[in-house]
Amino acid sequence: MSNRASAKHEKFRDLAESRTNKALDAIGRIGNLSNRSLYEWDEAEVRKVVKALKDAVSEVEARFASPKGKVGAKFKL
Known part of the structure; x- marks a missing residue:
């Protein structure tokens, strides 16, 4: 892999990890809405x-x- 391709791959990995973790956190917060004592x-x-x-x-x-x-x-x- 060339240096430029390596940098692009590293950028992808960093952003994919960060954005996936944010999405998983948001999905977890949606799951919190299942608490019937707080939400209907x-x-x-x-x-x-x-x-x-x-x-x-x-x-x-x-x-x-x-x-x-x-x-x-x-x-x-």
């Missing part, structure tokens, strides 16, 4: 949240398969 929700809302998360992961996979993909829309319950 119905199953349809939960399914909608989980579907949005799964769709976002599928979109990431597709973008790596074909890097010219677009960033998705914002979630609204």
Whole structure:
């Protein structure tokens, strides 16, 4: 690997690790919403949240398969 390619790979690894950890933390906070003593929700809302998360992961996979993909829309319950 050339020095430039190595630097680009290192940048990818650093950003991927940082952004993945932030995403995992955010998903954990979404999971905290399951506490029924603090929040009220119905199953349809939960399914909608989980579907949005799964769709976002599928979109990431597709973008790596074909890097010219677009960033998705914002979630609204």
